[in-house]
Amino acid sequence: MPLMAATPDDVPKGSGTKASALDLGATFASHGAFVFRVLRRLGVAEATLDDAVQEVFLVAHRRWDSYDPEASIRGWLFGIARRIASHHHRGRRRAERNLAAALEPPPSASLEDIAARREAVAFVEGFLAGLDEDKRAVFVGCCIEGMSAPELAMALGANLNTVYSRLRVTKKAFEQAVARRQRVEERES
């Protein structure tokens, strides 16, 4: 797997300016859905997910002084979300327990569609649940949310080489798991 050199463009920039306090409403409007997805995929239980989202923004508001306006606020929030998630899911639940609302279909969806989507999410949940918290964070950030490795390294305060290493391992493991799943399905069909 080739390693791309990190460039400054790999790390999204902030606006360079900073208000005296975080505007909770505006920030939530821009990044609430992102934080919600990240927390869910980092394993926060559905029952506490809403609280966890709120906590990310409360902490962001409290720690606004530490935010560098030159940096990506998305990455900054991801770093906070990762800590909040760790705080929330010490007792990790089995993957299927998180499925209840993880993939709610529209009421009109057919049973086939419902089953297929739940099966796909269950598969990914199962994979994520098998990762340790560090690998899970980089896989979610990179492969589901599209963050770059340098952005993740900044967000997590991690060594870039470590981030690349974790990504390489988890990507390969995921591809292999998907391939095995396909083989099983092909044998059955």
Next chain:
Amino acid sequence: MSELDPAAQAMLDLVRAEDALAPERGAQILSGLEQRHAAGDLGPELPASSGGSSIGTGKIVLAVLAIAAVAAVPFALGSADEDVPPTPAVQPIGSQPASEEPEQSAVPAIVDAQPTQELPQPASEPSAAPDSAPVSTSKNKKRPRKQDKADTEAVVSDPQAEIRLIRRAQAALSAGNASKARALLDRHAREFPSGLLVEERKVAHAQAQCELGKTEAARREIKAFLRDHPGSVLAERATGVCADGQKKNPTD
């Protein structure tokens, strides 16, 4: 960084697309956030690093570039990663016995690829392994592997059989045959205790109970459903089960 292969990426795209925050729920979260903030809630205390680095971006980018330059060397040489112990290939705790089919274990493939990496914990959390997700696999029912009950429940899945059962139960309910519906749903519970359509089963079962006059039982089931499946899209339908005026042939 290389891209995922198309099949793997498609899987993740589906998850991401389906993981959207519904506007109503977003509004509820924001409302709660504003209330907590107004009440002086500062959020939980986290380690000092939780907000990310306060170092200037320029310094961070330089550090990132420097780290990347160093990182490229071991990758180019194909050597081990920096966070990986130098000693190779220790069989991970909980790895599967050699007699098992390779594709049944989530771990060996990862071990083969990265023998010295940190590894997912396999055996103690069966559902946590990649292959443990409920892949449709009737073949798994026949394998000679010894499993505990939870493992079996997590692995064995037959979506088409589930769909048929739930569909028959729903049809029976629609036709006014609640007794037959309940029997079919009970069968689903036995055969697919952790199936893909558990929510549909629970709500339909409560409805059948109600139709059979088991009002209190139906309400208990709905209460449990709302507790176990918070935020379910079926919640509204569930709360309507055995609402006033729906009670038929009361027996409890």
